[in-house]
Amino acid sequence: MAYEPEKIEKEIYNLWEKGKFFQPKKGKKPYVVTIPPPNITGALHMGHALNNTIQDILVRYHRMNQEPTLWVPGTDHAGIATQNKVEKELKEQGKTRHDIGREKFVELTHKWKEKHIDIIIDQLKKLGCSCDWSRTRFTLDKGYAKAVETAFNQYHKKGYIYQGPRIVNWCPRCSTAISDIEIKYKPEKTKLWYIKYPLKDSKKFITVATTRPETMLGDTAIVVNPKDERYKDLIGKKVILPLINREIPIISHRLVEKDFGTGALKLTPAHSVIDNKIGKENKLEIINVIGEDGKITENGKQYAGLTIKEARNKILEDLQKLNLLEKQEDYEHSLSLCDRCNTPIEPLISKQWFVKMDKLVKPAIQAVKKDKIKFYPKRYKKIYLDWMENIDDWCISRQLWWGHKIPIKGETDVLDTWFSSALWPFAVLGWPEKTQDMKDFYPTTLLSTAQDIIYLWVARMIFSSLEFLKTIPFTDVYIHSTVLNIEGKRMSKSLGTGIDPLELIEKYGADATRFGLMYITSLEQQQIRFSENTAKTSRNFANKLFNINRFIKEFLDKPETKKPKTLADKWIISKLNTLIKNTTNNIKEYKLGEASREIYDFVWHDYADWYVEISKQQDKSLNKEIFETILKLLHPFMPFITEHLYNDKKNPLIISNWPKHNEKLIDKKTEKEFEKIQNKIIEKRKENIKLQDLIKEFL
RNA sequence: GGGCAUAUAGCUCAGCUGGCUAGAGCGCUACAUUGACAUUGUAGAGGUCACAGGUUCAAGUCCUGUUAUGCCCACCA
Numbered sequence A: 001m002a003y004e005p006e007k008i009e010k011e012i013y014n015l016w017e018k019g020k021f022f023q024p025k026k027g028k029k030p031y032v033v034t035i036p037p038p039n040i041t042g043a044l045h046m047g048h049a050l051n052n053t054i055q056d057i058l059v060r061y062h063r064m065n066q067e068p069t070l071w072v073p074g075t076d077h078a079g080i081a082t083q084n085k086v087e088k089e090l091k092e093q094g095k096t097r098h099d100i101g102r103e104k105f106v107e108l109t110h111k112w113k114e115k116h117i118d119i120i121i122d123q124l125k126k127l128g129c130s131c132d133w134s135r136t137r138f139t140l141d142k143g144y145a146k147a148v149e150t151a152f153n154q155y156h157k158k159g160y161i162y163q164g165p166r167i168v169n170w171c172p173r174c175s176t177a178i179s180d181i182e183i184k185y186k187p188e189k190t191k192l193w194y195i196k197y198p199l200k201d202s203k204k205f206i207t208v209a210t211t212r213p214e215t216m217l218g219d220t221a222i223v224v225n226p227k228d229e230r231y232k233d234l235i236g237k238k239v240i241l242p243l244i245n246r247e248i249p250i251i252s253h254r255l256v257e258k259d260f261g262t263g264a265l266k267l268t269p270a271h272s273v274i275d276n277k278i279g280k281e282n283k284l285e286i287i288n289v290i291g292e293d294g295k296i297t298e299n300g301k302q303y304a305g306l307t308i309k310e311a312r313n314k315i316l317e318d319l320q321k322l323n324l325l326e327k328q329e330d331y332e333h334s335l336s337l338c339d340r341c342n343t344p345i346e347p348l349i350s351k352q353w354f355v356k357m358d359k360l361v362k363p364a365i366q367a368v369k370k371d372k373i374k375f376y377p378k379r380y381k382k383i384y385l386d387w388m389e390n391i392d393d394w395c396i397s398r399q400l401w402w403g404h405k406i407p408i409k410g411e412t413d414v415l416d417t418w419f420s421s422a423l424w425p426f427a428v429l430g431w432p433e434k435t436q437d438m439k440d441f442y443p444t445t446l447l448s449t450a451q452d453i454i455y456l457w458v459a460r461m462i463f464s465s466l467e468f469l470k471t472i473p474f475t476d477v478y479i480h481s482t483v484l485n486i487e488g489k490r491m492s493k494s495l496g497t498g499i500d501p502l503e504l505i506e507k508y509g510a511d512a513t514r515f516g517l518m519y520i521t522s523l524e525q526q527q528i529r530f531s532e533n534t535a536k537t538s539r540n541f542a543n544k545l546f547n548i549n550r551f552i553k554e555f556l557d558k559p560e561t562k563k564p565k566t567l568a569d570k571w572i573i574s575k576l577n578t579l580i581k582n583t584t585n586n587i588k589e590y591k592l593g594e595a596s597r598e599i600y601d602f603v604w605h606d607y608a609d610w611y612v613e614i615s616k617q618q619d620k621s622l623n624k625e626i627f628e629t630i631l632k633l634l635h636p637f638m639p640f641i642t643e644h645l646y647n648d649k650k651n652p653l654i655i656s657n658w659p660k661h662n663e664k665l666i667d668k669k670t671e672k673e674f675e676k677i678q679n680k681i682i683e684k685r686k687e688n689i690k691l692q693d694l695i696k697e698f699l
Numbered sequence B: 001g002g003g004c005a006u007a008u009a010g011c012u013c014a015g016c017u018g019g020c021u022a023g024a025g026c027g028c029u030a031c032a033u034u035g036a037c038a039u040u041g042u043a044g045a046g047g048u049c050a051c052a053g054g055u056u057c058a059a060g061u062c063c064u065g066u067u068a069u070g071c072c073c074a075c076c077a
Helices: A005-018 A046-064 A079-092 A102-127 A142-157 A213-218 A229-234 A273-281 A298-303 A308-321 A358-369 A380-389 A417-421 A436-441 A451-468 A501-508 A510-519 A532-555 A567-588 A592-615 A623-634 A639-646 A668-685 A691-698
Strands: A031-034 A069-072 A161-171 A176-178 A183-198 A205-210 A221-224 A238-241 A246-252 A264-267 A325-338 A346-355 A374-376 A446-450 A476-480 A482-484 A527-529
Touching: A005 A510, A005 A639, A031 A046, A031 A446, A046 A069, A046 A102, A046 A446, A046 A476, A046 A482, A046 A501, A046 A510, A046 A567, A079 A102, A102 A501, A102 A510, A142 A161, A142 A417, A142 A451, A183 A213, A183 A238, A205 A213, A205 A264, A213 A298, A213 A308, A221 A229, A221 A273, A229 A246, A264 A273, A273 A346, A298 A308, A308 A325, A358 A380, A358 A451, A374 A380, A380 A451, A417 A451, A446 A451, A451 A476, A501 A510, A501 A532, A510 A532, A510 A592, A510 A639, A532 A592, A532 A623, A532 A639, A567 A592, A567 A623, A567 A668, A592 A623, A592 A691, A623 A639, A668 A691
Parallel strands: A031 A069, A221 A246, A374 A476, A446 A476, A482 A527
Antiparallel strands: A161 A176, A161 A346, A183 A205, A183 A325, A221 A264, A238 A246
16 A cells, blocks of 8 residues: 555644644743745745745744744745736736836736735645744735834934935836846847047047947046056046047056956946946046936937937947047947846936945844854855945835835835845734734744845844844744755756646655655755655655554554563664654754654664564564654654654644653664674575564574 | 855765765666565665875875866956
C-alpha cells in the first residue's frame, strides 16, 4: 500500500483550524513571527515555499514547546507591481488608467486584489502553514493606513521629511516617474560622437565622447579622472560650451574612466544619474534642457521646442558647420525603455519627498553591532552594516495611483510601498493603537526572508521600530538561500525555468515538498538547487513512514512493556536520545537541513532497516513509543502525515510536547557493541544468507 | 568595478574546531523478496576532494594565489 497525501492533507488542516491551534495560548515569553507579506501580484514560487516552510517549522517547534506561539500572516499591496498588472489587463481592453480615472482605477485594483489574496492564502494553507488567520493583515487595510499616517506625521514633526529635487527615470509618454524595476534594457546600435569643446582664452580644444549630443545644452562641466596624465594641467581651466556659449569648468572625479572615449566626460547633471551625482558633489548648477513632454526647454535657447531626435540632428549639423565634430564611431549600448510603452526613458529632475536618514540610522546600526538583533547566517551582519553606514536619504514618493497617499494637503503622489512594509511587525499587531496584541507579542522574535530585501525591507523595519517604539522589531533575522533550478539558473516564469510549488504538492504532497526543500538546505549556503527528484525522494520517505506505521499497528500489536530489555532495545534508545538532542540543537541553531537529514537517516537506516527488522524475530514492544517520538520530531517538517499517523483527534500532535532527551540513556558502549554485531551480519549477508536467519543467529 | 558565496562520485549535496580506509540520496549494475513498504531490501562499480603553491608528524578540512560559476550593490558618458 502506498501513502496518498491528497486524501488526508485537507482533512488534517481542517482538524487544526477547527481546534484553533494556530492561535496563541496565554502565557509568558511568546514566540512571534510575522510573515514577509507576499505581493498580491501573483502566485507563490519556490522561494516562498522555502521561506514559509522554514517559518512553519520554527513556529511548530515552539508551539510544541508549549510557548504562546503566534505567526501573523498577510499580504503586501506592492504599489508599482500591482498597478502594472492591472494596467496590463486594461490595455487588453484598449484602455489606459487615465481613461477610467483614478477613483475607478483604485476600485478596480481592490477587486483584483481580493481574488489574488484568496489564491495566496489558499496556497499557504496547502503548504501546511500554521498562521493565525484570524489576524490576517493587508498593507493597505484601514488600520494600516492609520499606522502609515502616524509614522509619516511623526517623521514630519521631527523635521525628517523634506521635499527636494531628484533625478528620476521619466517616461515622456506616460508622463510619470518610474522606478528602476520598471525599466527594461535593450541593446541599441548607435554612434559615439566626439565633440570638441574650445578652451577659454586658447586655440586648443578638449574632446569629449557622448552618445547623447542633445544633452550638451545643459552641460555644466567637463570631468576627467584625477589620475589621467593627459588632462592634469587642464583641471581648473574653463571651456566655452559650443552653441550655447556658456563658460563651464574642467573638474576631476574618480568615477570617470580614463579608457572610455577620450577620457573626458561632458557633465549634464539634469539628465544623467551619474552626472547628477558628480554634479552634486561639486555643487554644480543643474540646467534642465529636456522637459517632461520630451521636448527641449527654454534653456535650450535656439533649440527650444524641438523633440529629442530633432534636436540631436540639428545640433550635430551645427557642430559640423563649426568644425567641432571630430569624428563618430559605431557604438552599442543598452538603452533604457519604459516597461509599459517601450518609450526611451529620460532621466530628469523632479521634486520628490525624502526621509532624512542620518539620525534614524544610528540606533539601527548599534542594535545590530551589539548583537541585539542577530543575523543568521552571520555574514549578513556585515552586509547590513556596510549599507547602513553609507546610506542615502530615502525617497518615499512615487507617481502612482495604487498605494498610501502622502498625508500632506494637495499632494497627489503616493508613498513608496516600502514605507508601509517598514512598519509591518508592529502595524500588524495594531500599532498605533495600544492593543493587547502589542502588549503581548511585541517585540517579535523572528524575521525570515530573502537576501535581496535586507536593504529594502529588513533595515527599514529596524530603524522604524527603533524610532516609533524605541525597541527592536525582532531578535533574529534568518536569511534563507535562493532556490535555483538544477542547472543553477534562477527560477523564472518567463524563462520557463520555474517549478510551481502547487504542482509539487499535488504530485507528491505538501510534506514531501517541504521535506525536500529542507533536505537540501543548509544554513551557510547562499543558494540551493532544487529538482523534482528531491520531492520524489521525500515522497518515498513519507511512504516509508506510512508503512512502518502499518507494520507496527498490524503485526506488532503486543502488550507494552516499557523497559528496554535486549541489546537492540538499548541500542535504539541510545540512538533515539542522541537524535532528540541533536534535532533540538539543530533547530535552535537554524540548522534545519542537518536536522532533517539526521532524522531521515535515523528513521530509515537505524530504525526501519534494523530495529523493525529485528522486531520480526524478537518482540519489540518499544516500537510504538519510539515511533511516536519520531512522529513528534518530524512533525514540524512533515506536519500532515505525522499528524495523520499519530491519529489522536483529542490530543493532536500539533499541540503535543516536544520530546526531551535523557543523557543517561545515551550509551556509546552499547552502540559499539551493537555495531560489531551489525558488521558481522553485514559480512555474512554477502554469502547470501537471509537477514532474518542472521538476526536469529546473532541477536 | 566593489562585496559575498560556492567548487567533493554521472547528478544534488553532507563532511562543524585538521586524524578519512572520503560519506548519503538519486541514477547505474547484480542479486533478493510470501509478517509493512517494488515509492522495498542487500551488495557492487564509480572520486589524484577545481588548479598551483604553502603551514603541519598529518589537509577535502587552515593560509596565499589562479580559474570557473552564482548572487547582491554600483555603473555602462
